[in-house]
Amino acid sequence: MSMVKCTSCNAPLAERGATEFKCPECAELIRRCARCRHQSIPYACQKCGFQGP
Template identity: 50%
Template sequence: MSTTDEQGTRSCVSCGISVAGTNAARFKCPDCGTVIYRCAKCRKQSNLYECPDCGFLGP
């Protein structure tokens, strides 16, 4: 599973907004390699995120 929904829309793993066309970060989970997307606002505020596959928690 990744942070892409069934319509192919990429969403922020922290807040759930669509990150299409934004300055979002895309990276792999340090534990399992699942692709994770985070919006610029959540990155700037250092909001926590949780990997949807393995439950890894990150800042």
């Protein structure tokens, strides 16, 4: 069984405040942990390379 991890920091998404949403460019699923969301750590879609805060 694979664990769901943050797109930015690769941390497991087990805590409150984590989210997942579709990439605005290609609809690939992007997952963010609470820490990366609150600190606005950049992320990049692994499929198309779209970058966001």
